[in-house]
Amino acid sequence: MDHLRVDVFDNGAVRLGTNLVCDGYAEGFDFRVQTHIHDDHMGDFNRSKGLQDIFMSRETKALLIAELNADIEYRDNIISLGWGEEKELEDGTKLTFVRSGHMLGSTQVVVEYPDGLRCGYSGDFSWPINDVIQVDELVVDSTYGSSASIRKYSQGEAESCLLEIVSQRLRHGSVHIHAHRGTIERVLHILSANIGVPILGSKRLISEISVYQANGFALGSVTSTDSEKGRVALNGKSYVRLYAKGDGFRNELIEGTSISCSAFMTKPDNPVVEYSEKAFGVALTNHADFEGTIEYIRATGAKKIVTDNTRSHGVDLAVAVNSLISDAYAQPSSNHPAFTVR
Numbered sequence: 001m002d003h004l005r006v007d008v009f010d011n012g013a014v015r016l017g018t019n020l021v022c023d024g025y026a027e028g029f030d031f032r033v034q035t036h037i038h039d040d041h042m043g044d045f046n047r048s049k050g051l052q053d054i055f056m057s058r059e060t061k062a063l064l065i066a067e068l069n070a071d072i073e074y075r076d077n078i079i080s081l082g083w084g085e086e087k088e089l090e091d092g093t094k095l096t097f098v099r100s101g102h103m104l105g106s107t108q109v110v111v112e113y114p115d116g117l118r119c120g121y122s123g124d125f126s127w128p129i130n131d132v133i134q135v136d137e138l139v140v141d142s143t144y145g146s147s148a149s150i151r152k153y154s155q156g157e158a159e160s161c162l163l164e165i166v167s168q169r170l171r172h173g174s175v176h177i178h179a180h181r182g183t184i185e186r187v188l189h190i191l192s193a194n195i196g197v198p199i200l201g202s203k204r205l206i207s208e209i210s211v212y213q214a215n216g217f218a219l220g221s222v223t224s225t226d227s228e229k230g231r232v233a234l235n236g237k238s239y240v241r242l243y244a245k246g247d248g249f250r251n252e253l254i255e256g257t258s259i260s261c262s263a264f265m266t267k268p269d270n271p272v273v274e275y276s277e278k279a280f281g282v283a284l285t286n287h288a289d290f291e292g293t294i295e296y297i298r299a300t301g302a303k304k305i306v307t308d309n310t311r312s313h314g315v316d317l318a319v320a321v322n323s324l325i326s327d328a329y330a331q332p333s334s335n336h337p338a339f340t341v342r
């Protein structure tokens, strides 16, 4: 394949051309895009803050501020963009963000060069989504790029299973639910109107949830574990407690039932794994599976595809794209990540 303008560096930074990287730092690149706030995409963020202009959606910026990165609000090299707004950068390229459906603020990225070539990065994305970027060259997330990653149940079914387990286990005591940021807000949305017990969370989580609420998400209220009301509920054993990043799940002794919500697919036809009568996994995820990933790539119209090999499955996905999409050519990114993120 001829020379591509897109690739992924060893540190996981996604390169769209010669001057812009996504979700990482690269020497000599003026611009960084932050696609969303998950930790595995935040590499070298502080370094970028000192050395690059950083672009992100307004929602991502609000979430980072809520995470106590107070200086973000006042830095003039941190620039937020609206959905679909085309931003011309100093080097003559044009940058556009399109929602990726993965969590609040998460974006797909398009950089259009003065010669008309359009380079894109999917970021983490869910499927189906309303708007798909239209590009010539694409870097695609390959987290579920293996054909073993096909889910034979819908996310609606996974949500019903979660609600059923929570309702059932609340008869035996408290329920403790752990999920990634973004997914934990979905859990709250599912439970809010449907269970008659207090829902507890950390102050950190409550400030994150308030950003979702400010952006139009109808989420029920969460009581702080540090408040008087929260302490009373904690003594009563009839409550649900939510945990995300930094909330200490597994560091404390849990007397009730614990439920982890993540995208694991040990059983492709059942969203629930029962570890014991007090411990469950529910496959709630905001990531496209293998089939969704292929459909997504088709929908972008990209003819040259780099599968991001940072989180494994890049090779599997490139092979699959080459056999399933006839007029496109895919290759795994050239990076050699030092370790594989699960």
Ligand SMILES: [Zn+2]
Binding pocket: 036, 038, 102, 124
């Ligand atoms: Zn993510």
Ligand SMILES: [Zn+2]
Binding pocket: 038, 040, 041, 124
């Ligand atoms: Zn990710």
